[in-house]
Amino acid sequence: MSSTVVAELRDITIAFPGVKALDGVDLVLRAGEIHALMGENGAGKSTLIKALTGVYAIDAGRVVVAGESRRFTSAADAQNAGIATVYQEVNLCTNLSVGENVMLGREVRSVVGIDWKATHRAAREALDVLGLDIDTKSLLSTHSIAVQQLIAIARATVSQSTVLVLDEPTSSLDRGEVEQLFAVVRRMRDSGVAVLFVSHFLDQIYELCDRITVLRNGRLVGEYETAELPPRELVAKMLGRELAQLEAIEDRAEHVGGADAAVPVLRVQGLGRKGAVTDASVELRPGEIVGFAGLLGSGRTELARLLYGADRPDAGSAEVDGRPVRLTSPRAALAHRIAFSSEDRRNEGIIGDLTVRENLVLAVQAQRGWARPLSRTQQDAIVERYMGPLGVQPADPEALIRNLSGGNQQKVLLGRWLATEPRLIILDEPTRGIDVGAKAEIQRAITDLAAEGVAVLFISSELEEVVRISQRIYVLRDRHIIAQVVNEEDIDVDRIVAVIAEEKVA
CATH class of the missing domain: 3.40.50.300 (P-loop containing nucleotide triphosphate hydrolases)
Structure with missing residues (x-):
């Protein structure tokens, strides 16, 4: 050397x-x-x-x-x-x-x-x-x-x-x-x-x-x-x-209730958009963590954007609480308390020239409408409720968010959507580019949400994460769903990879 x-x-x-x-x-x-x-x-x-x-x-x-x-x-x-x-x-x-x-x-x-x-x-x-x-x-x-x-x-x-x-x-x-x-x-x-x-x-x-x-x-x-x-x-x-302490945190990502809920928060059937996803049917239930697994280009993000209304589908139907809806825009999704955290943290997530506080309250302000600005007292309440529990560092709400590390920016984005009190939250690559400690903290926050009855859609390119945290897993390949896997004891990364490779329905 x-x-x-x-x-x-x-x-x-x-x-x-x-x-x-x-x-x-x-x-x-x-x-x-x-x-x-x-x-x-x-x-x-x-x-x-x-x-x-x-x-x-x-x-x-x-x-x-x-x-x-x-x-x-x-x-x-x-x-x-x-x-x-x-x-x-x-x-x-x-x-x-x-x-x-x-x-x-x-x-x-x-x-x-x-x-x-x-x-x-x-x-x-x-x-x-x-x-x-x-x-x-x-x-x-x-x-x-x-x-x-x-x-x-x-x-x-x-x-x-x-x-x-x-x-x-x-x-x-x-x-x-x-x-x-x-x-x-x-x-x-x-x-x-x-x-x-x-x-x-x-x-x-x-x-x-x-x-x-x-x-x-x-x-x-x-x-x-x-x-x-x-x-x-x-x-x-x-x-x-010690690593054992980290593993103890990750062990909290256990299967929580929700799979037996009678009525899904969101159900879509035959959802599709030309060049993005074809004939996708998905159910997301209260208190359940559902994963999307697939290689890059499999259609994970494209389907998530259709579920949220960020992109408009060409085909298919959607129901919220069993009632037909048209989720044709993010505003429509927010009206049904559906939140979406994009994988593109820099371009579609944070606004670098704003403070942590201003980034945290953005989604709530959008819900209210810009004609009804949040008071400083209301903003401070949101900051107090989410910044500390999520462990955002530095603990300064007036710091410019662009000066925070990637993991802490991701925590702020998670807090932004939690502040809207969602019934369904779609998290696309929430742990990309962040370290193992921050990953465990975000996973813990996700399992806490599910325990409180929130439906969670979790998307990650790291299959280990998807298997560890999800109760059910939709497997995608070539822009369509090829399998739905119930995450039981015999399910591991190798099984998911085999499904992707062989298109065997589990």
Whole structure:
């Protein structure tokens, strides 16, 4: 393992109003090594990355690159110093070609301007180095998110980066796409690049990474070689408590009542929308947690949006409490106390320029109508009822929500919909991109809701979650429901995978 230090952060401290995000944190990145950065949501991972990449100015400490102390005032400063970043949400120009994105800002020029033939040739060479057979003249928007992330990495090679930061690059990828990404990352490592890898998937950390740095509550817990830190110990260090305590929390996700309720809160029959879902029939009963399981592209989200009225169906019927209804808009769904939390937290969930308090009360205000604004007393009551019990950190309702970690943003979104006192809540990927501790807390909140008689539709790309928390599971493939599984003792992830693969009705 290499001992050549490429970049290091020493005694980094960053404070925001009301919270110290980082307190004396160190991080050392070495050439030819993949280094994992681990911690719960709110531990300071994103803040540390932004300090390294020039997005945030540091209040104290040093950033050292190639042995030289640097003071980055922008992301461009970090890029010029050889630090490239690929984010979970790919930051490329989808309206340009693959080659234009790879070479953006580094186009080959001649006396008459950009030499596009030479530029595409250079892009082709960069892609070839990473083993990527992609047409450089194809439009970026025609490629999957996984391929776009690989193209972003290729762009980093063109800039001759010595440090590559990968921030949750696999959260929206299937296993095959993850393997393709890992192959490219290993090629980067073998070429001498220092790779910083952030992920909440423990199995991926142990498959890919050579070393691990753990943060907790803005402080450094320690740096460890991956082979010498068992997963159980890693989780304990991240959480500051033993894994057995976490398992005790998750054990609360037991089967609760509701499956025998006579009248479903919502029943749809033959629901469909061209290009989205065909002939779907679903029943959701009071006090029951129902899961949707299926691969990416199976139609999980599309069906959830039809159930909520976010998209209009072309076919089918719906009943609420046994009475025919037309759920043709979110307003109509809210009128029947049906709530929906989107998988797209950034674009369809939080409003980053508003405070936690303002985000929490949005759905209730929408229910009332904007002509009847909530008083400050009413807003404070909502904050008090949901912010503390959900464990939102920092516990400052006036903090801008964009400054919260992903897990805490998700808790605020859950609180927003709980404030509407729903009879049915649809949760699409509520634990995506958040750590194991925050997942357990959200799962606990979901089981508490079901125990209170709320019907819950739970959607997750992690089948383990679906199996653990659901009483019944609708299995989707190729945009239609292929099976309904009652979650009994003999049901596990392998059984669900077999249903998906073989289309055997359980």
